[in-house]
Amino acid sequence: MNCKSEDNSRRKFLKTFTNLSIGGALIYSVPMLSGCKKSWYASYFVNSDKCIGCGECIEACFHNALFLPEKSIYSIDLSKCIDCGQCRSTCTQDAIMIPAVRYLIDKQTCRECGECMPVCPEGAIEVSIVDYEIDNDLCRDCGQCLPACEYNAIQIPDISYTIDADNCRDCGQCVSTCEESAIHISVLNYSINEADCIDCGLCVPVCTHNAIEISVSEYSIDQSKCVECGLCMPVCEQNAIHISVSEYSINSTTCVECGQCKPVCAQNAIEVSVPNYSVSSYNQYTHAGCVGCGDCVDACEDNAISFLNAKDYYTFTSVNCCSQKPCYTACPQNAISFVGGLIQINNSLCIRCGECADICPKNKIIPNTAVINQTACTHCGKCYDACTYSAVGKSYPNGQSTPQINQSLCIHCGDCVNDFTCDENAIVVTPPADYSSPVIDQDECINCGDCVNNFTCDEAAIIETPPANYSSPQINQDNCVHCGDCITEFTCEQGAIIQETPTDYQDPYIDQNQCIKCGDCYTDNACEYDHIHKNLPADYVPGYISQDECEKCGECLLTSACPYNAIYKDKPADYKPPVINTELCTNCGECLANNACPYDVISKYEPPEYFDSYIDQSKCISCGDCIEENACDEYNAIDRLIRNAQIDQDKCTKCGKCEPSCPVEAIEEKDL
Structure with a gap:
């Protein structure tokens, strides 16, 4: 039997049939193993250069000739690992443990220049590239932003500021607005000639800075006394008295x-047409008139109504009553009874409703009538409203209106x-729709006193308040802004206001060597009389940023190059905040490792449950797939400590079963 002719899929063979060769199948395997023995002149050895110490060959030898004291150990070099996790897919045992990290862009500090985008091989960095523009409504053409742009992309025209010396009032108010002290004004002073001033105070309202001080009486309205009749208003020619007449x-x-x-x-x-009220007595035949119920008596708060002869009960004639006795059944209070054929009315039960009087066929039940004392009557009409029997009459002696x-x-x-x-x-x-409390408008009042001298307020609501301590008329130099309104906007009939020119007077001007063209003297209305002019060149073009030269670095905005916030970031219509797309990002770390962002706004985010990457030795089978399949080819962060298997030649039967079990073909046959 040729051992090398067995199934070419060595690993599959051994793993599938190893269990079958144990137990009951052992009887059949022993002859086979004996038949596979080779010559004593050949043997099997483990090539230490190839062996990866996985231990898969151990199970293939039924004679325990193969032994591996310790499998190869696999680990992660933390100095090289970037936690990308790409190696995990190569491990069938899920032994490689990598924390879930991700890479983020700081949206607050990102300049959205887009320089980082080409670095990402997966195209996961998404940045809406913006432009930087100048808001010409805010730009003052001062040029202070120019040094901030190292690419010379900012273009600002050359302008200047000058003073219209012919019309300048020499007040000097514009001087303080210039931090560079470029404005030069010979300030004029103003004063009051006490000998000519009559203390009328007419010049006081002219000065919006309250610099003119005159001791004059003040006129006001005591709102607690004023009845807002408005009779005093026509007396004031200045229309200073404001009364909302109700x-x-x-x-x-x-x-x-x-x-x-x-x-x-x-x-x-x-x-008012005052009516008279009267009560009509009860008519026994028509059953109309007062039934003596007393509702009008109760309604009259002036006690002007009472019962005639002070009788508030019903009377009746002493005659035999009819046999039907309808009054008995008509009384809702069961106040009527009969004794010996004669009617009896229980006054404690009777409510004087008049039902018995109306139904008596012999008209013998007589209600008492209420009467009105015309002297005590106040004509309030409450009795008229209270009477439900229409017994109270109402009449107008002089006709109704x-x-x-x-x-x-x-x-x-x-x-x-x-x-x-x-x-x-x-x-x-x-009150009128625009009601306001009565007042004398001090801005309109000229303190003439007509409201007191030419008119008498019955309520004494107009108050004249002389100054507590008289002082000479003067112009307070601390408040005076030297605007000249007290002369140009007002004519003192006594000529008491004097303009004083300094001896070293010179025409006003702006020193162009000191001026930084900030425009504060112009844009902040430093001269309320518009005597400061902005001079534009003939070929004037508003300031702009050349997009061809701009590198989108944002220095012109981030360094506050423009103190007037005229430079702004112009976002595209489809603008989205900068982000790293987690669906595309492979956590390769190229964006961080290669310094993709020159402004350091890309960072690696480690979650709170972050741990150092490692290989779980309890799961790792030392198969070597993570090495053989180049799981970490770029960073070489996976390390292994090789342990070699060995063959005990004394136990080895030279069956050759171990040779196909080695996944790296480290078991070799050699001639002795």
Whole structure:
């Protein structure tokens, strides 16, 4: 039998039939093994240069002639491993343990230049490349950004700033806006001639900086006293008195026409037709009129209604009653009874509803009638509303008209509300839509005193407040901005305001050697009179960034090259934040190892459960696939410590079964 003619798939052969050769099959295998013995002049040896110490040959020898004290050991060189995990697929035992790392882009610091994209062999780095532009609405053409661009991509025109010396007021307000001290102004001073000033204070509102100080009386309105009638307003020619005059009217729906408000109005502007109220006695034949129920008595809060002769009960004539006795059944309170054929009414039960009087066929039951004391009556009408029997009558002696306040007579003094309380709240106060508290506008008031001298406020609501401590009129130099408004915008009839020119006066100008063209004197309205001009060259073109020369480094933006934020990042329409696509990324680390990003915004992320890569020895079978299949070909991070198998020649039967079991053909036959 030729051992080499057996199944060419050595590993498959041994692994499939090894178990069959144990136990019951052993009887048949022994003769076969004996038949495979070769000449004593040949033997088998393990080639140590080929053996990988996997130990698969051990099971192939049934005579225990092969032995391997320790399998080869496989490990990961952490100094070389980048945790990419590509080696894991080569291990059928899942013995290679690699942590789940990934690579990230810091979106906050990424400049989106796109330089990192070509480095990634998988195209996993996705960056929307942006442009850098200049916002011409913000750009001042100062050129301070030019040094920030080493590629000379920023183009700024050459401009200058000058002062219109003919119109300049020499106030010097623009000087402080220039940090380079390039603006030169001979500042004019202003003062008040005390001998000429009459302390009218008319010049005070002209100065928006409150530099003019005049001791004048102040006029104001005491809001706690003012009734907002507005009678003082026409007195002020300057329209400085602002009163929101309310309108007074009567709500005819809620007004009961009692007329109690009329005497309050001294102008007789309240017009109310006051009705009279009376009670009609009960008519025994028509059954109409007062049934003496007392509802009107209870409703009258002025005690003006009482029962006639103070009788609040029903009476009846002493006659024999009818046999039917309908009053007995009509009484809802069972207050009627009969004794000896005569009717009896229990007043403690009777509610004076009038049912018995209405139904009595002989009209012998007589209700008592309520009467109204016209002297005590306040015409409130509550009795009229309370009577459910229409027994209370209402009449207008002088004819009826809708209650109203005559607006032509009303002076809006508010007495009808402030000095009187309408129980029905029928007097309505309607402030104007733009209501505001009464005030004298100090910006409009010229302190003339007409509101006090030419008018008398009945409420004494206008207050004149003289200054506590008089001081001479002056222009406070600490507040004065030397704008000259007190002369150019106002004419003092007394000529008390004086302009003073310094002895070393010179025309205003901007020193071009000191000016850095920042434009603060121009764009920040340093001159509220527009006397600072920006001069543009004839071939002026707004500042821009040449995209052909721009390297997208972002230095012009990140270094704040423009103090006015005129440089901005222009993102494409389909812009997406920079990201490393985890579906494409193989964690090869090329983006980090090759310094793909010159700005160090790419980093390796290690999760909290991160561990050092290793090969689990409890799972590893030392098959060598991770080496043979070049699992880590690029970084050579997988190491192994080779252990060689050996053959005990004393036990070896030269059967040759071990030879096909070796996956690397390390078992060889040699002649002795």
